[in-house]
Amino acid sequence: MSALTAPQVRRRFLWLIALRWLPVGLMIPITVLLPLDRGLTLAQYGSAAALQGILVLLLELPTGGLSDAIGRRPVLLLAGVVEIGALTLLTFADTVVLFLIFYTLQGVYRALDSGPLDAWYVDQSLAADPGADIETGLSHSGVVLGVAVAAGALLTGGIVALGPYGPVAALTMPVFVALGLQVVSFAAVVLLMTEHRPRRGLVALAESVRGVPAAIGGALGLLRRSRIIVALVAVEIFWGFGMVAFESLMPVRLAEVVGNTDHASALMGPVGSAGWLASALGAALIPLLSRRIGAPWTGFALRILQGVTVVGMALFAGPVGVIAAYLVCYTVHGASSPVHMGLLHRQVEGPYRASLISLNSMVAQPAGALGLVTLTAIASAATLPVALLVGAVMLALAAPLYLVARGNSPAPAPATPPAEMTPAP
Numbered sequence: 001m002s003a004l005t006a007p008q009v010r011r012r013f014l015w016l017i018a019l020r021w022l023p024v025g026l027m028i029p030i031t032v033l034l035p036l037d038r039g040l041t042l043a044q045y046g047s048a049a050a051l052q053g054i055l056v057l058l059l060e061l062p063t064g065g066l067s068d069a070i071g072r073r074p075v076l077l078l079a080g081v082v083e084i085g086a087l088t089l090l091t092f093a094d095t096v097v098l099f100l101i102f103y104t105l106q107g108v109y110r111a112l113d114s115g116p117l118d119a120w121y122v123d124q125s126l127a128a129d130p131g132a133d134i135e136t137g138l139s140h141s142g143v144v145l146g147v148a149v150a151a152g153a154l155l156t157g158g159i160v161a162l163g164p165y166g167p168v169a170a171l172t173m174p175v176f177v178a179l180g181l182q183v184v185s186f187a188a189v190v191l192l193m194t195e196h197r198p199r200r201g202l203v204a205l206a207e208s209v210r211g212v213p214a215a216i217g218g219a220l221g222l223l224r225r226s227r228i229i230v231a232l233v234a235v236e237i238f239w240g241f242g243m244v245a246f247e248s249l250m251p252v253r254l255a256e257v258v259g260n261t262d263h264a265s266a267l268m269g270p271v272g273s274a275g276w277l278a279s280a281l282g283a284a285l286i287p288l289l290s291r292r293i294g295a296p297w298t299g300f301a302l303r304i305l306q307g308v309t310v311v312g313m314a315l316f317a318g319p320v321g322v323i324a325a326y327l328v329c330y331t332v333h334g335a336s337s338p339v340h341m342g343l344l345h346r347q348v349e350g351p352y353r354a355s356l357i358s359l360n361s362m363v364a365q366p367a368g369a370l371g372l373v374t375l376t377a378i379a380s381a382a383t384l385p386v387a388l389l390v391g392a393v394m395l396a397l398a399a400p401l402y403l404v405a406r407g408n409s410p411a412p413a414p415a416t417p418p419a420e421m422t423p424a425p
Contacts, residue, residue: 025152055107064358142283240367245391279334
């Protein structure tokens with residue numbers, strides 16, 4: 001099979017991103033409602049779901065090392081098998097034990113799935129063209145991700161509204177649809193994701209697995225040797241902490257300004273979908289800014305702007321203002337990810353790309369947990385707006401860390417990229 005060109009790699013990457021996140025969008029609206037509908041208490045759901053985060057934290061770096069050692073494609077295929085098993089279990093899970101098993105599988109899946117696809121895209125793009133514009137591809141992936149999640153969430157709303165479906169409950173049908181789409185996603189990885197790994201066979205596999213500790217050590221070595229990578233990972237810590245403000249506290253803030261929890265819950269469905277579309281818009285527009293002022297200054301500006309949007313969520317008195325600030329916040333959020341990941345990818349010139357992505361992702365887990373505990377405690381002891389303001393400050397504090405990368409990232413490109421770099425429609 002002939003080698004792929006950089007535009008071909010980008011197109012395949014975007015298809016794989018869409019198929020990866022559409023099932024997630026289907027599941028988001030029923031994540032809490034389904035276990036409650038099947039008899040779990042809210043506390044039991046929380047305890048079971050926490051297991052997923054713990055496993056992701058423990059497995060993130062080892063699975064990133066596994067991807068660097070044996071290849072991106074085998075790890076994504078393994079992740080797909082685990083997720084198909086998890087969703088199959090979820091179609092009938094109705095006890096705490098079964099939900100614990102489901103979230104265990106979800107934790108393993110999320111750890112395996114974190115990093116290999118992005119790493120494959122960057123590896124293959126740079127192999128096809130050392131000057132490939134990987135940042136635009138990462139930006140477009142953010143657009144596709146946001147649209148896919150929003151479409152999945154809206155689809156679930158329609159599915160639930162039209163149910164039940166014979167013996168299948170309305171809240172269960174989206175799980176079956178997500179399961180079917182996950183099978184399609186698995187097939188797409190088989191067909192679209194090509195990867196050249198010269199060694200084959202069980203002996204070669206054993207040798208590759210023995211290389212996992214070396215891959216982890218290599219990623220940690222990059223962290224020790226590069227102040228830029230240290231700064232970018234530190235950004236992820238502040239970002240993970242601050243995300244609690246607009247992800248977890250937003251529904252509570254909306255209920256506060258609306259004055260009715262039920263009304264706020266009804267609003268959060270369409271508002272959440274609009275937030276993902278806003279995220280996609282931000283990812284689509286950010287190359288225009290990044291090409292003009294460079295990625296480090298773009299990252300700096302976005303962290304400050306996101307902090308300002310959370311201040312708006314804290315201080316606006318009516319639902320229109322709070323929702324508007326939330327949508328702008330998510331626009332900035334979608335724009336931030338490709339900028340951050342592009343800077344991170346540019347620091348890796350060896351075989352440890354997936355391990356470094358996993359390390360970056362891993363630090364967000366304890367940061368988010370700390371943010372959740374801290375900001376909810378502040379909201380209880382003081383007020384919710386005060387907690388939001390603290391979250392805003394934490395987001396803005398990360399801004400200067402991006403400037404460490406000045407002079408070590410690609411120079412701002414012309415406003416119009418060369419023809420061969422223009423993404424295919």
